[in-house]
Amino acid sequence: SQQGEEDPQALSIQEGENATMNCSYKTSINNLQWYRQNSGRGLVHLILIRSNEREKHSGRLRVTLDTSKKSSSLLITASRAADTASYFCATELTGGGNKLTFGTGTQLKVEL
Amino acid sequence: EAGVTQFPSHSVIEKGQTVTLRCDPISGHDNLYWYRRVMGKEIKFLLHFVKESKQDESGMPNNRFLAERTGGTYSTLKVQPAELEDSGVYFCASSGGRSYEQYFGPGTRLTVT
DSSP: OOSBEEEOSEEEEETTSOEEEEEEOSSOEEEEEEEEEOTTSOEEEEEEEETTOOEEEETTEEEEEETTTTEEEEEEOSOOGGGOEEEEEEEEETTSTTOEEEBOOEEEEEEO | OOOOEEEOSEEEEOTTOOEEEEEEOOTTOOEEEEEEEOTTSOEEEEEEEETTEEEEOTTOOSTTEEEEOGGGSOEEEEESSOOGGGOEEEEEEEEOTTOOOOEEOOOEEEEEO
């Protein structure tokens, strides 16, 4: 299996609802980053959480990190149609330099 | 501040031909990375430059791929000769200063026919 695996693979919700995506990884990390990719566009950096942090907020985004379970979650509150995109977690592995290891992504669809 | 830019946005070439992709990182960023996403698979690391030096090229698939960053500014990724399995989206990212955040360009979609 992959270093980073997102769950679920696809998620469809109504506008205004909250969306939660999970990411699991296998080895020790320095940090974990979440990215968004709109269809056919580039990756947009959302938030970075370091291995010694447990929770971070940015606007409507809330990220948690549980290093004991090797997992992270991304919560988008009060979702909007514009949040429709693919979301990826990426880990910077301990001793792996600065390269990022990406998961397979969660496709989020927010319907009006 | 301008973001990471990549050129071209899309390239269609025939098997056996050569293609050169270009990446301009955010001004002042010493770190430059190349990644690619082959159809249906996850985004994978190719290599990492610190200024003009290759810090890590462990992800380069084979010697048909050559990356350069002369002068420590923009970078090029050449594929010669291209094979069908090279098709995918090639992303460039940069980071700088004390930040670990990597900022990605829009990608170059390479199609080898």
